[in-house]
Amino acid sequence: MRLLISAFSGGLFGLGLMVSGMTDTTKVQGWLDIFGNWDPTLAFVLGGAIIPMFFAWRFAAKRETAVLGTPIPAMPDPKLGRNLTLGSFLFGMGWGLAGLCPGPAMASLSYGGWNGALFLVAMIAGMVAAVPVKSRLEAPV
Amino acid sequence: MIEIDWIYGLIGGLMIGAAAATFLLFNGRIMGASGLLGGLVDGTGRGNWTERAAFIGALVAVPAAVTLFTGQPDTHLTSNVAVIIAAGLLVGIGTRLANGCTSGHGVCGISRLSLRGIVATVFYLLGGGLTVLAFRHVLEVI
Incomplete structure (x- = not known):
């Protein structure tokens, strides 16, 4: 179910x-x-x-x-940190550059052609790269 | 004057909201596209990977099935490979740092009046607006 x-x-x-x-x-x-x-x-x-x-x-x-x-x-804990603000700003930059956010990037897999698939691969690579960056940004200044 | 695109936007938006509401009220999950995929990518979502896979599978399969009847919609995606790779990397890293994207922070966060969701939305709109300004009107590359 x-x-x-x-x-x-x-x-x-x-x-x-x-x-x-x-x-x-x-x-x-x-x-x-x-x-x-x-x-x-x-x-x-x-x-x-x-x-x-x-x-x-x-x-x-x-x-x-x-x-x-x-x-x-x-x-969620209403705490605002660098991960939230910097992360959202970086996401916005990528969103503006290509006009794709994660939902449509996945939805368009069947009709976005090779370039759409390339975007999805790069996005997944970015998600992997985010793991070590995130823990570093969370560390106290 | 209301343009036809805006009406389609509103209807599509209501469908997106209904999908998020169903996911929340039945499964107790927040419908965030980046989180659902990201949890599979980095392993943090291992505990409920089947739900994530079912969601993403249908998210890909249903539009694919529709295009069999309607033909392929034009995404107007740039053919500049460098721009695509840079944009994909930024979207991937940014949404995981911020723990959400347009669906999670925008749709699910704002509707809950979550401060984090509202602040995230302000920052990604700012990032997007400034990027389009810089790369379309100043550098003229997109």
């Missing part, structure tokens, strides 16, 4: 990315291009996605476990 729900969510996520146009890198770069020909589509996508999740969190707050028994994830 857990696997069925996982696959359902993953599939719906992929469909949503396709319908919303977020697999088209020009729309993503257009959203980030505030000083050029700005494309506000992504605001509708993010806004649309936040609405069901807002109610899901409200509903989840009343219960301790999810339907299939796993505890509802606790609110």
Whole structure:
């Protein structure tokens, strides 16, 4: 059952990315291009996605476990550190350069061609490289 | 005036949010694309790797199945290999340092009014906006 729900969510996520146009890198770069020909589509996508999740969190707050028994994830420690800010900034740079974030990068594997697959390989390499960097940044200054 | 792209954006967004809500309410998991994949890459997600694999498998397979009927959508991805590699590395390292990307911090974090999610979103929008400004309008390479 857990696997069925996982696959359902993953599939719906992929469909949503396709319908919303977020697999088209020009729309993503257009959203980030505030000083050029700005494309506000992504605001509708993010806004649309936040609405069901807002109610899901409200509903989840009343219960301790999810339907299939796993505890509802606790609110993360609100501590902000260099990993969060620097990491997000670096991610944003890559997002702006190519117009792909991790979800669409995976979703476009079948139609993104060799360049899309190359992006995915580079992204996975970056994820491996992040492990030692992360522990170093977490160490006290 | 509402453009048709914005309506598709809103509908697609609602679908993404519904996917995240299902994943949370049934499986008790946060739908973060970078975290789901990253946990498989570095081994931190070994305990629930089947859920991660099922999610990612469907995330790849369902759009693949759709394109059999609709034809391949144009991603307009750059053909500049150096840009692709640099961008992929930055996205990979950045999302793992920050513990999240657009789906985890953006969709799941903001909707929970999580300070971390909101701060992360501000920083990746800043990074993306400045990068497009620099590389499109100043250096004119993307």
